[in-house]
Amino acid sequence: MIKTLLFDFGDVFLTLDKSATQTHLKRFGITEFNKEMLIKNQAYEMGLIPTKDFISYYTEKFPQLSELDFIHAWNSILIDFPKHKLDFLKNLAADKQFQLILLSNTNDLHIQWVEENIAIYSEFKACFDAFYLSHEIELRKPNADVFKFILDNHSRKPEEILFIDDTKENTDAADKLGLKTWNLKAGNEDVVDLFNVNRFLI
Structure with missing residues:
Protein backbone atom coordinates (compact mmCIF):
# COMPACT_ATOMS: atom_id res chain seq x y z
CA MET A 1 0.00 0.00 0.00
CA SER A 76 18.01 29.48 -18.89
CA ILE A 77 16.90 25.88 -18.35
CA LEU A 78 14.18 27.15 -15.99
CA ILE A 79 10.94 28.18 -17.74
CA ASP A 80 7.74 28.39 -15.68
CA PHE A 81 5.38 26.65 -13.25
CA PRO A 82 1.91 25.89 -14.66
CA LYS A 83 -0.68 26.85 -12.05
CA HIS A 84 -2.88 23.82 -12.69
CA LYS A 85 -0.10 21.67 -11.24
CA LEU A 86 -0.11 23.71 -8.04
CA ASP A 87 -3.89 23.37 -7.82
CA PHE A 88 -3.53 19.59 -8.15
CA LEU A 89 -0.88 19.49 -5.43
CA LYS A 90 -2.87 21.70 -3.05
CA ASN A 91 -5.87 19.39 -3.38
CA LEU A 92 -3.60 16.41 -2.75
CA ALA A 93 -2.20 18.05 0.38
CA ALA A 94 -5.66 18.98 1.65
CA ASP A 95 -6.87 15.41 1.15
CA LYS A 96 -4.15 14.12 3.53
CA GLN A 97 -4.34 10.61 2.08
CA PHE A 98 -0.59 10.50 1.40
CA GLN A 99 2.57 11.86 2.92
CA LEU A 100 4.05 14.26 0.32
CA ILE A 101 7.81 14.60 -0.10
CA LEU A 102 9.85 16.51 -2.68
CA LEU A 103 13.29 15.24 -3.71
CA SER A 104 15.04 17.38 -6.30
CA ASN A 105 18.50 17.50 -7.85
CA THR A 106 19.05 21.23 -7.95
CA ASN A 107 21.48 23.94 -6.92
CA ASP A 108 21.67 27.31 -5.25
CA LEU A 109 21.60 29.40 -8.46
CA HIS A 110 18.51 27.61 -9.75
CA ILE A 111 16.64 27.93 -6.48
CA GLN A 112 17.54 31.62 -6.25
CA TRP A 113 15.99 32.08 -9.71
CA VAL A 114 12.88 30.10 -8.72
CA GLU A 115 12.41 32.13 -5.54
CA GLU A 116 12.70 35.38 -7.51
CA ASN A 117 10.64 34.42 -10.57
CA ILE A 118 8.07 31.79 -9.58
CA ALA A 119 5.45 33.62 -7.51
CA ILE A 120 3.75 30.41 -6.37
CA TYR A 121 6.94 28.73 -5.11
CA SER A 122 6.22 29.33 -1.42
CA GLU A 123 2.68 27.92 -1.82
CA PHE A 124 4.15 24.93 -3.63
CA LYS A 125 6.73 24.29 -0.92
CA ALA A 126 4.10 24.55 1.82
CA CYS A 127 2.19 21.58 0.35
CA PHE A 128 4.92 19.10 1.31
CA ASP A 129 5.53 17.26 4.54
CA ALA A 130 9.25 17.25 3.70
CA PHE A 131 11.20 19.15 1.05
CA TYR A 132 14.68 17.93 0.08
CA LEU A 133 17.00 19.75 -2.32
CA SER A 134 20.22 18.00 -3.29
CA HIS A 135 22.46 20.99 -2.56
CA GLU A 136 21.04 21.23 0.96
CA ILE A 137 21.24 17.54 1.92
CA GLU A 138 24.49 16.86 -0.04
CA LEU A 139 22.92 13.84 -1.72
CA ARG A 140 21.71 13.45 -5.28
CA LYS A 141 19.77 11.06 -7.48
CA PRO A 142 20.32 8.43 -8.81
CA ASN A 143 22.71 7.48 -5.98
CA ALA A 144 21.23 4.81 -3.73
CA ASP A 145 22.14 6.73 -0.56
CA VAL A 146 19.59 9.46 -1.28
CA PHE A 147 16.75 6.94 -1.44
CA LYS A 148 17.99 5.23 1.71
CA PHE A 149 18.01 8.68 3.34
CA ILE A 150 14.31 9.05 2.50
CA LEU A 151 13.45 5.54 3.72
CA ASP A 152 15.35 5.95 6.99
CA ASN A 153 14.24 9.52 7.66
CA HIS A 154 10.57 8.68 7.22
CA SER A 155 10.52 5.09 8.48
CA ARG A 156 9.08 3.78 5.24
CA LYS A 157 9.41 0.44 3.50
CA PRO A 158 10.38 0.81 -0.19
CA GLU A 159 7.05 -0.59 -1.41
CA GLU A 160 5.20 2.11 0.56
CA ILE A 161 6.65 4.90 -1.63
CA LEU A 162 5.67 5.91 -5.15
CA PHE A 163 8.48 7.94 -6.72
CA ILE A 164 7.59 10.27 -9.61
CA ASP A 165 10.53 11.53 -11.72
CA ASP A 166 11.06 12.40 -15.38
CA THR A 167 14.60 10.95 -15.53
CA LYS A 168 14.69 7.21 -16.21
CA GLU A 169 18.10 6.80 -14.61
CA ASN A 170 16.55 8.00 -11.34
CA THR A 171 13.45 5.80 -11.46
CA ASP A 172 15.58 2.80 -12.47
CA ALA A 173 17.75 3.32 -9.38
CA ALA A 174 14.68 3.58 -7.15
CA ASP A 175 13.20 0.45 -8.77
CA LYS A 176 16.28 -1.53 -7.79
CA LEU A 177 15.69 -0.59 -4.15
CA GLY A 178 12.06 -1.71 -4.30
CA LEU A 179 10.30 1.67 -4.55
CA LYS A 180 7.29 1.91 -6.84
CA THR A 181 7.99 4.38 -9.65
CA TRP A 182 6.46 6.45 -12.40
CA ASN A 183 8.94 7.63 -15.02
CA LEU A 184 6.87 10.60 -16.19
CA LYS A 185 7.43 11.55 -19.84
CA ALA A 186 7.62 15.34 -19.75
CA GLY A 187 5.68 16.92 -22.60
CA ASN A 188 3.57 13.80 -23.13
CA GLU A 189 2.37 13.15 -19.58
CA ASP A 190 1.23 15.44 -16.78
CA VAL A 191 1.61 14.89 -13.05
CA VAL A 192 -2.05 15.84 -12.58
CA ASP A 193 -2.94 12.53 -14.25
CA LEU A 194 -1.18 10.63 -11.46
CA PHE A 195 -4.26 8.69 -10.40
CA ASN A 196 -5.31 7.85 -13.96
CA VAL A 197 -2.05 6.25 -15.07
CA ASN A 198 -0.73 4.63 -11.89
CA ARG A 199 -1.88 1.12 -11.12
CA PHE A 200 -0.24 1.39 -7.69
CA LEU A 201 -2.86 3.95 -6.60
CA ILE A 202 -5.96 2.12 -7.86
Missing part, protein backbone atom coordinates in the same frame (compact mmCIF):
# COMPACT_ATOMS: atom_id res chain seq x y z
CA ILE A 2 1.36 3.40 -1.01
CA LYS A 3 1.72 5.77 1.95
CA THR A 4 4.14 8.34 0.51
CA LEU A 5 4.30 10.18 -2.81
CA LEU A 6 7.89 11.22 -3.54
CA PHE A 7 8.03 13.88 -6.25
CA ASP A 8 10.79 15.31 -8.39
CA PHE A 9 10.58 19.06 -9.13
CA GLY A 10 11.91 19.88 -12.60
CA ASP A 11 9.72 18.73 -15.52
CA VAL A 12 7.28 17.22 -13.05
CA PHE A 13 6.09 20.58 -11.68
CA LEU A 14 8.55 23.21 -12.95
CA THR A 15 8.80 23.34 -16.76
CA LEU A 16 12.38 22.98 -18.02
CA ASP A 17 14.19 23.42 -21.31
CA LYS A 18 17.04 21.01 -20.69
CA SER A 19 18.99 21.98 -23.80
CA ALA A 20 18.88 25.73 -23.10
CA THR A 21 22.04 26.08 -21.02
CA GLN A 22 24.28 24.43 -23.60
CA THR A 23 22.55 26.36 -26.39
CA HIS A 24 23.41 29.62 -24.61
CA LEU A 25 26.98 28.55 -23.82
CA LYS A 26 27.64 27.70 -27.48
CA ARG A 27 27.50 31.44 -28.18
CA PHE A 28 30.68 31.67 -26.12
CA GLY A 29 32.39 28.77 -27.85
CA ILE A 30 31.53 26.19 -25.18
CA THR A 31 30.08 23.34 -27.20
CA GLU A 32 29.69 20.71 -24.47
CA PHE A 33 30.33 19.89 -20.83
CA ASN A 34 33.44 17.71 -20.67
CA LYS A 35 34.02 15.13 -17.92
CA GLU A 36 35.72 17.62 -15.59
CA MET A 37 32.87 20.10 -16.00
CA LEU A 38 30.23 17.42 -15.40
CA ILE A 39 32.00 16.41 -12.18
CA LYS A 40 32.09 20.06 -11.11
CA ASN A 41 28.38 20.48 -11.97
CA GLN A 42 27.43 17.43 -9.89
CA ALA A 43 29.54 18.61 -6.96
CA TYR A 44 27.76 21.98 -7.11
CA GLU A 45 24.42 20.19 -7.25
CA MET A 46 25.38 18.42 -4.02
CA GLY A 47 26.30 21.69 -2.32
CA LEU A 48 29.99 20.77 -2.17
CA ILE A 49 31.10 23.94 -3.98
CA PRO A 50 30.04 27.49 -3.00
CA THR A 51 28.17 29.39 -5.72
CA LYS A 52 30.91 32.02 -5.98
CA ASP A 53 33.56 29.35 -6.59
CA PHE A 54 31.36 27.53 -9.09
CA ILE A 55 30.85 30.69 -11.16
CA SER A 56 34.57 31.49 -10.94
CA TYR A 57 35.45 28.02 -12.23
CA TYR A 58 33.61 28.75 -15.48
CA THR A 59 34.59 32.39 -15.91
CA GLU A 60 38.27 31.59 -15.32
CA LYS A 61 38.17 28.56 -17.60
CA PHE A 62 36.41 30.59 -20.30
CA PRO A 63 37.53 34.26 -20.04
CA GLN A 64 35.09 35.25 -22.80
CA LEU A 65 32.26 34.38 -20.39
CA SER A 66 31.24 37.07 -17.90
CA GLU A 67 29.67 36.23 -14.56
CA LEU A 68 26.29 37.57 -15.70
CA ASP A 69 26.50 35.67 -18.99
CA PHE A 70 27.18 32.44 -17.15
CA ILE A 71 24.36 32.93 -14.63
CA HIS A 72 21.94 33.73 -17.46
CA ALA A 73 23.00 30.63 -19.39
CA TRP A 74 22.92 28.41 -16.31
CA ASN A 75 19.41 29.51 -15.35
Whole structure:
Protein backbone atom coordinates (compact mmCIF):
# COMPACT_ATOMS: atom_id res chain seq x y z
CA MET A 1 0.00 0.00 0.00
CA ILE A 2 1.36 3.40 -1.01
CA LYS A 3 1.72 5.77 1.95
CA THR A 4 4.14 8.34 0.51
CA LEU A 5 4.30 10.18 -2.81
CA LEU A 6 7.89 11.22 -3.54
CA PHE A 7 8.03 13.88 -6.25
CA ASP A 8 10.79 15.31 -8.39
CA PHE A 9 10.58 19.06 -9.13
CA GLY A 10 11.91 19.88 -12.60
CA ASP A 11 9.72 18.73 -15.52
CA VAL A 12 7.28 17.22 -13.05
CA PHE A 13 6.09 20.58 -11.68
CA LEU A 14 8.55 23.21 -12.95
CA THR A 15 8.80 23.34 -16.76
CA LEU A 16 12.38 22.98 -18.02
CA ASP A 17 14.19 23.42 -21.31
CA LYS A 18 17.04 21.01 -20.69
CA SER A 19 18.99 21.98 -23.80
CA ALA A 20 18.88 25.73 -23.10
CA THR A 21 22.04 26.08 -21.02
CA GLN A 22 24.28 24.43 -23.60
CA THR A 23 22.55 26.36 -26.39
CA HIS A 24 23.41 29.62 -24.61
CA LEU A 25 26.98 28.55 -23.82
CA LYS A 26 27.64 27.70 -27.48
CA ARG A 27 27.50 31.44 -28.18
CA PHE A 28 30.68 31.67 -26.12
CA GLY A 29 32.39 28.77 -27.85
CA ILE A 30 31.53 26.19 -25.18
CA THR A 31 30.08 23.34 -27.20
CA GLU A 32 29.69 20.71 -24.47
CA PHE A 33 30.33 19.89 -20.83
CA ASN A 34 33.44 17.71 -20.67
CA LYS A 35 34.02 15.13 -17.92
CA GLU A 36 35.72 17.62 -15.59
CA MET A 37 32.87 20.10 -16.00
CA LEU A 38 30.23 17.42 -15.40
CA ILE A 39 32.00 16.41 -12.18
CA LYS A 40 32.09 20.06 -11.11
CA ASN A 41 28.38 20.48 -11.97
CA GLN A 42 27.43 17.43 -9.89
CA ALA A 43 29.54 18.61 -6.96
CA TYR A 44 27.76 21.98 -7.11
CA GLU A 45 24.42 20.19 -7.25
CA MET A 46 25.38 18.42 -4.02
CA GLY A 47 26.30 21.69 -2.32
CA LEU A 48 29.99 20.77 -2.17
CA ILE A 49 31.10 23.94 -3.98
CA PRO A 50 30.04 27.49 -3.00
CA THR A 51 28.17 29.39 -5.72
CA LYS A 52 30.91 32.02 -5.98
CA ASP A 53 33.56 29.35 -6.59
CA PHE A 54 31.36 27.53 -9.09
CA ILE A 55 30.85 30.69 -11.16
CA SER A 56 34.57 31.49 -10.94
CA TYR A 57 35.45 28.02 -12.23
CA TYR A 58 33.61 28.75 -15.48
CA THR A 59 34.59 32.39 -15.91
CA GLU A 60 38.27 31.59 -15.32
CA LYS A 61 38.17 28.56 -17.60
CA PHE A 62 36.41 30.59 -20.30
CA PRO A 63 37.53 34.26 -20.04
CA GLN A 64 35.09 35.25 -22.80
CA LEU A 65 32.26 34.38 -20.39
CA SER A 66 31.24 37.07 -17.90
CA GLU A 67 29.67 36.23 -14.56
CA LEU A 68 26.29 37.57 -15.70
CA ASP A 69 26.50 35.67 -18.99
CA PHE A 70 27.18 32.44 -17.15
CA ILE A 71 24.36 32.93 -14.63
CA HIS A 72 21.94 33.73 -17.46
CA ALA A 73 23.00 30.63 -19.39
CA TRP A 74 22.92 28.41 -16.31
CA ASN A 75 19.41 29.51 -15.35
CA SER A 76 18.01 29.48 -18.89
CA ILE A 77 16.90 25.88 -18.35
CA LEU A 78 14.18 27.15 -15.99
CA ILE A 79 10.94 28.18 -17.74
CA ASP A 80 7.74 28.39 -15.68
CA PHE A 81 5.38 26.65 -13.25
CA PRO A 82 1.91 25.89 -14.66
CA LYS A 83 -0.68 26.85 -12.05
CA HIS A 84 -2.88 23.82 -12.69
CA LYS A 85 -0.10 21.67 -11.24
CA LEU A 86 -0.11 23.71 -8.04
CA ASP A 87 -3.89 23.37 -7.82
CA PHE A 88 -3.53 19.59 -8.15
CA LEU A 89 -0.88 19.49 -5.43
CA LYS A 90 -2.87 21.70 -3.05
CA ASN A 91 -5.87 19.39 -3.38
CA LEU A 92 -3.60 16.41 -2.75
CA ALA A 93 -2.20 18.05 0.38
CA ALA A 94 -5.66 18.98 1.65
CA ASP A 95 -6.87 15.41 1.15
CA LYS A 96 -4.15 14.12 3.53
CA GLN A 97 -4.34 10.61 2.08
CA PHE A 98 -0.59 10.50 1.40
CA GLN A 99 2.57 11.86 2.92
CA LEU A 100 4.05 14.26 0.32
CA ILE A 101 7.81 14.60 -0.10
CA LEU A 102 9.85 16.51 -2.68
CA LEU A 103 13.29 15.24 -3.71
CA SER A 104 15.04 17.38 -6.30
CA ASN A 105 18.50 17.50 -7.85
CA THR A 106 19.05 21.23 -7.95
CA ASN A 107 21.48 23.94 -6.92
CA ASP A 108 21.67 27.31 -5.25
CA LEU A 109 21.60 29.40 -8.46
CA HIS A 110 18.51 27.61 -9.75
CA ILE A 111 16.64 27.93 -6.48
CA GLN A 112 17.54 31.62 -6.25
CA TRP A 113 15.99 32.08 -9.71
CA VAL A 114 12.88 30.10 -8.72
CA GLU A 115 12.41 32.13 -5.54
CA GLU A 116 12.70 35.38 -7.51
CA ASN A 117 10.64 34.42 -10.57
CA ILE A 118 8.07 31.79 -9.58
CA ALA A 119 5.45 33.62 -7.51
CA ILE A 120 3.75 30.41 -6.37
CA TYR A 121 6.94 28.73 -5.11
CA SER A 122 6.22 29.33 -1.42
CA GLU A 123 2.68 27.92 -1.82
CA PHE A 124 4.15 24.93 -3.63
CA LYS A 125 6.73 24.29 -0.92
CA ALA A 126 4.10 24.55 1.82
CA CYS A 127 2.19 21.58 0.35
CA PHE A 128 4.92 19.10 1.31
CA ASP A 129 5.53 17.26 4.54
CA ALA A 130 9.25 17.25 3.70
CA PHE A 131 11.20 19.15 1.05
CA TYR A 132 14.68 17.93 0.08
CA LEU A 133 17.00 19.75 -2.32
CA SER A 134 20.22 18.00 -3.29
CA HIS A 135 22.46 20.99 -2.56
CA GLU A 136 21.04 21.23 0.96
CA ILE A 137 21.24 17.54 1.92
CA GLU A 138 24.49 16.86 -0.04
CA LEU A 139 22.92 13.84 -1.72
CA ARG A 140 21.71 13.45 -5.28
CA LYS A 141 19.77 11.06 -7.48
CA PRO A 142 20.32 8.43 -8.81
CA ASN A 143 22.71 7.48 -5.98
CA ALA A 144 21.23 4.81 -3.73
CA ASP A 145 22.14 6.73 -0.56
CA VAL A 146 19.59 9.46 -1.28
CA PHE A 147 16.75 6.94 -1.44
CA LYS A 148 17.99 5.23 1.71
CA PHE A 149 18.01 8.68 3.34
CA ILE A 150 14.31 9.05 2.50
CA LEU A 151 13.45 5.54 3.72
CA ASP A 152 15.35 5.95 6.99
CA ASN A 153 14.24 9.52 7.66
CA HIS A 154 10.57 8.68 7.22
CA SER A 155 10.52 5.09 8.48
CA ARG A 156 9.08 3.78 5.24
CA LYS A 157 9.41 0.44 3.50
CA PRO A 158 10.38 0.81 -0.19
CA GLU A 159 7.05 -0.59 -1.41
CA GLU A 160 5.20 2.11 0.56
CA ILE A 161 6.65 4.90 -1.63
CA LEU A 162 5.67 5.91 -5.15
CA PHE A 163 8.48 7.94 -6.72
CA ILE A 164 7.59 10.27 -9.61
CA ASP A 165 10.53 11.53 -11.72
CA ASP A 166 11.06 12.40 -15.38
CA THR A 167 14.60 10.95 -15.53
CA LYS A 168 14.69 7.21 -16.21
CA GLU A 169 18.10 6.80 -14.61
CA ASN A 170 16.55 8.00 -11.34
CA THR A 171 13.45 5.80 -11.46
CA ASP A 172 15.58 2.80 -12.47
CA ALA A 173 17.75 3.32 -9.38
CA ALA A 174 14.68 3.58 -7.15
CA ASP A 175 13.20 0.45 -8.77
CA LYS A 176 16.28 -1.53 -7.79
CA LEU A 177 15.69 -0.59 -4.15
CA GLY A 178 12.06 -1.71 -4.30
CA LEU A 179 10.30 1.67 -4.55
CA LYS A 180 7.29 1.91 -6.84
CA THR A 181 7.99 4.38 -9.65
CA TRP A 182 6.46 6.45 -12.40
CA ASN A 183 8.94 7.63 -15.02
CA LEU A 184 6.87 10.60 -16.19
CA LYS A 185 7.43 11.55 -19.84
CA ALA A 186 7.62 15.34 -19.75
CA GLY A 187 5.68 16.92 -22.60
CA ASN A 188 3.57 13.80 -23.13
CA GLU A 189 2.37 13.15 -19.58
CA ASP A 190 1.23 15.44 -16.78
CA VAL A 191 1.61 14.89 -13.05
CA VAL A 192 -2.05 15.84 -12.58
CA ASP A 193 -2.94 12.53 -14.25
CA LEU A 194 -1.18 10.63 -11.46
CA PHE A 195 -4.26 8.69 -10.40
CA ASN A 196 -5.31 7.85 -13.96
CA VAL A 197 -2.05 6.25 -15.07
CA ASN A 198 -0.73 4.63 -11.89
CA ARG A 199 -1.88 1.12 -11.12
CA PHE A 200 -0.24 1.39 -7.69
CA LEU A 201 -2.86 3.95 -6.60
CA ILE A 202 -5.96 2.12 -7.86
